[in-house]
Amino acid sequence: MTRTKIDYGIDLGTTNSAISRIENGEATIKKTDTLKDTIPSCVYINKKKAIQVGDSAYNALGREKLFAMQSWSREGDNSFIEFKRTMGTDKKYITSNLGKEFNSEELSAEVLKTLKSFIKDENVNAVVITVPAAFGNNQKEATREAAKLAGFNHIELLQEPVAAAMAYGLDSKKKDGFWLVFDFGGGTFDAAILKVEDGIMNVVDTEGDNYLGGKNLDLAIVDEIILPYIKENYEINSILADDNKKQILRDAMKLFAETAKIEMSFKDEANILSDLGVIKGEDDNGEEFELDITVTQSDMERALGPIFQKAIDICKKLLERKNLKGSSLDSLILVGGPTFSPVVRKMLEQQICKPDTSVDPMTVVSKGAALYASTVEISDQIKEQTRDKSKIQIEIGHEASTVELEEFVTLKILTDKTEGTIPEKVLAEITRSDKAWSSGKVEINEIGEVIETQLIEGKTNSFEIILFDDKGNVLESEPKEFTVIQGSKIGSATLAYNFGIEIKKRESGKIVFETLKNLEKNKSIPAVGTRNGLRTQKQIRPGMESDFIKIPIYEGEHEAEGTRAIHNNHVTDIIISGAELPALLPQNSDVDLTVNVDRSEQITVTVYFPYLDFSYEANVERTISTISTSWLSNEIRKAKGSIEELKDEGVSTDKVQKAETEIADLEKKFENNKNDVDSKQEVLTNLRKTLKTIDELSETTEWPKLEEELKDEFYRLEKANKDFGNEDSTQVVNQLKNQLEEVLKTQDIKIGKHLFSEISSLFVQLTLVYQLINFIRQHNQNFGSYHWKDSNRARQLLNEGLQQIGENPTTKDLHPIVIDLINLLPNDEKPSGDDSVLVG
Incomplete structure (x- = not known):
């Protein structure tokens, strides 16, 4: 059958996945090989080197986790799950049976291939795949890569809450009002507010956590219910003292926890039982482990409540941001297997509103993806390949x-x-x-x-x-x-993050995150963002790869504007060197930036240089996220130091105490799992949020420092003007003095920083020629201590500079000489400051 629309939708989940297609106008779940709606997102490589996916793989996973307790070693793993949480990272999954490494995209591709195999009547080469709304660009591009590996030629991505809302909206009689999608999956959580008018759905705002999901619930049951039972009945001190053994024990017990979690979604009481010999391994006294635990709903509330509360707090924050209350909602839509839990349903009803349980949380995303797919034209390439022109x-x-x-x-x-x-x-x-x-x-x-x-x-x-x-x-x-x-009708999906760049602010000299106009969070996509009037800090010589400008691209969360760029999610760096430019680009040249985000959130960047009338275009490709353990450890240490500085400066608010507690919890989690990629990603994501709070608190102590700096800088300017100024500069200095007096009265930090920049700029203008003279003399006197790229050329330039100094030079005479000298220095010997970043 020739299709004009994609029609196929896949929910690629952390723990379970499903495929749907449009049949006779209906979104229909395609049954698995075991006649179920979903398959476990689990991959197993057996001893015959064959790859298995789904139920058989999940059963093998259980056997492996329990068998690992026998030798207390995780070497020789051949079954893998929850790799969605490490998409876009450098995490490697090593299989002993096949003797090779898989990355997350390759494992996800195996799940996608298996889902595709359930379609027996036609070849599937176009698909809509859902992703969490909180997924960053790297994770989305990794998902696209997995789909390509699985043989799909046309791939569209759709945010999971949007897919769920589309499936819900088709059957719902509610065609107006505000809807909240509560999407608690196996490894991620998303919340989305939609405004519905006459059946047309528009996403208003989203929020989420890529490291909050069913996995966290399972581990909470392990830590709060199963491990306390084992501690009470067995001697395991040596196991708990060994991080590796403790993790193996938790992994094995997680299987029992997941079973209990599912049972307790539909029962008031459940038993966690294991037959003698099923759990491999012994305690410190050589006794085999055996479980016999009765779990009640009150036990589940105690274990799961804090995890679910994190998700509910995200929803509350989202509602507050839009000036909404639970009573303002017309629908609260549940998505994801964990939302079957009576614990979360009760908490939602108490804290937000009663959930609507009319849709199946396990299949609503896949069905919604198929419905959306029925609205998307298949690419011309695929149409041409499948035409029967007779x-x-x-x-x-x-x-x-x-x-x-x-x-x-x-x-x-x-x-x-x-x-x-x-x-x-x-x-x-x-x-x-x-x-x-x-x-x-x-x-x-x-x-x-x-x-x-x-x-x-x-x-x-x-x-x-x-x-x-x-x-x-x-x-x-x-x-x-x-x-x-x-x-x-879905109006359109929206940007889950502020999309922007790292720039050096003219006023303050700080390196900060700046959102591109029209690419703010919640803007409808497709969208085009622009930033004009950027400037280069140095000249770029044609053909020289060592000369370059750098445009670091970031995704920022709510209120990211003006924060330190490193506290946001780095997407990629656009590097443009002299090798790409047709002619010399002078220092301080204008740069105009255009960023296009298409319907599927693929990104294209165009950089225009008016001086050259030249455009450079680049696609934002998939990058691998790598987090150094030592670097993350140092970032945690610096965050603790920032907390101590705040306390030393007398800031002791509830926010400081909360931030201190958050840092302590993150440090503990990091120490327990410092070599686990998933855990490091989770720690870094949450550390960035806390660091933004610390920066906000630091600003409360900023005025006394800024006041002192303003006075010192102005006194310095007055002296320079006395020594080197003229009537024109004196007039400007007097104007700045009046502005300074006003700022000292109002204590306005923002205006104060701008004024500081103006004072400093005038000081530099008055004294630049003397700074250039000092630079040339210093580098001449210490010529042999620098690692010049071309020492003969450096000597020639210095001699030329010394000659100019003897002839009463101007800034215009010396500045080109100094720039050329700086370009002859290795990067680590150049004057401080990244001059490749654009100034805005």
Whole structure:
């Protein structure tokens, strides 16, 4: 069957995955090989080197985790799960049976291949894959890479909460108001607020945590219920004292915890039981482990409550940000297996509002992805590959989803795509799948004809097209069907982050994150962001790879503007060297930046240089996130130091105490799992959030320092003006003095920083020639201590500079000489400051 739309949707989950497609106008889950709706997102390489995915792999995972306790060694793992949480990182999964390493994308590709194999009646080469709203660009690009490895040629990404809302909205009688999607998956959590008007859904805001999900719930059951039981009944001090053994024990017990969690979603009480000999390994006294624990709902509330509370707090923060309350919501939609838990449903009802349980949390994302896929045109490349040109080719034009009860459909014959004979007169008849409506026979041609179709309210309407000649004979044609969703419509997905760049601020000299205009969080996509008026700090010589400018691109969360760039999620660096430029780009040249984010959140960057009338274009490719253990340890140490500085300066608010507690908890988590990529990513993500709070608190102590710096800088300027100034500079100094007096009264930090920059700038202008003279003299006197790239050229420049100094030089005379000298120095000997970053 020739398809014009993608039609296939995949929920690629941390613990479970599913595939759906549109059949007869309905989003239908395709059953797995074991006739289930989902498969475990688990991969196993058996002893025959064959790759297994799904239930058999998950069973093997259980055996391996329990067997690891026998030798207390994790070497020889061949089963893997939860690799979605390490997408886009350098994490390697080593299999002893195959003798090779897998990355997260390769393992995810195996899951995607298996899902694709459940489709027996056609080849699937186009798909919509859902991703968490909180996924960063690196993780999205890693998902795209996994899909390519699985053989998909056309890949669209869709945020999971949007997919869930689309599936919910089609069946729901609620067509207006605010909806909150509470998406608690196996490894990630997303919350999204949608505003719905007459069935048209628009995403208002999103928030999430890529390291909060069912995995955290399982480990909480291990730590709060299972391990206390084992401590009480067995001697395990030596195991707990060894980080490796402790982790092996927790991994093995996590399997029992997950089973208990699922059972307790539907029962008031459950037993965690193990037969003698099932759990391999012994305690310190040589006794084999055995579990016999009765778990109640109160036990689950105690263990799971704090984890679920983190997700609920994210929702509260999101609602508060939009000036909404739980009572303002018309629907609270549950997504993800963990939301079956009575614990979270009770907490949500108490703290936000009663959840709507009308949709299946396990399949709603996959079905929503298929519905969305039915609105997305297959790429022209795939269309051409699948055309049967012996049949009459037609083009169908229509809105894929609508809130109206009729839809205008255009039909036209594609003569250039048809190799068979086309009769002089061709008639088309469109029939709705329920046979209750038909267009009758309408003549069509290569120009096109418009036909008004009637839709069933609140349904995915499926239509069949049949072509006839003037004698009533049926003509072979394709495509033969299309669908129109009536009653709900996704306005568009939105950016989950502020998309921006790292720049050096002119006023303060600080390196900060700046959001690009039109790429702010919650902007509808596709979107185009711009930043004009950037400046280079140095000249870029053509053909010189050592000369370059750098545009670091970041994703920032809510209120990221003006924060230190390193506290945000680094996407990539756009590097443009002299090798890419057609001519010399002088220092202080203008740079205009344009960033395009398409519907599937693929990013293209265009950099325009007005001086050269030249544009450089680059696609943002997948990058690997690598976190050095020693670097992260040092960042935690510096954060602790910042807390102590705040306390020393007398700042002792609740926020300081909260930040101190957060840092202590992160340090503990890091120490327990310092070599685990997933844990390091989680620690870094949460550390950045706390560091932003510390920066905000630091600003409260900033004025006394700034006041002193302003006075000192102005006194320095007055002295320089007395020594080197003129009437014009004296007039400017007097103006600055008046501004200084006003700032000292108002204590406005922002204006004070800007004024400091103006004072410093004037000081530099007055004294620059003397700074340049000092630079030349210093480097001449210490010539032999520098590692010049070309010592002969350096000597020639210094001699030229010394000659100019003897002739009463101006800044214009000496500045080019100093710039050339700096370019002859290795990077670590250049004057401090990254001069490759643009100034804004």
